[in-house]
Amino acid sequence: MTQVVGGKKFEQMFRQAAGLDMDKSDMKRLYEFVNQKLHDLLLMGEVTAKANDRDIIEIFDLPITRGLQECLQEVRQYEEALNLEPILQQLAALPKMKLGYSDEIENSLPELAGAITVALARMFKTMNPEIKNPQTQDWEKVIRVFNTLL
16 A cells, blocks of 8 residues: 655645645555656656667656656746655655666656656646546546556
């Protein structure tokens, strides 16, 4: 079972990013979702590194879109204001891939976790501008879209 820590700070970030309220079940879903998307990014980075005959995944191997890059910039603002670093570090703890990854990736994982969180919050609002507290069906729709795109 996923242990949810730092829920209040993530609630604040969701509220600031998209005006959404979250409850404990949302936090559990968020942690599972972010870990899965980080794993997906690393998995695709691993494919790119292997294709380029490298045994280390570099930051430029990750398929970071323009939109995710913008979310990275935004999360840096929240990180300072909300002191998210320790929570993002814990969230971004993933098992090693078949290939190792560079120090730059290890150092970037917490911010990537935050960027995925911001992107998720924005996606809820994009799909339903009136939403205030995502329900199970909202999570299912947003996750399907993310899985298609990332």
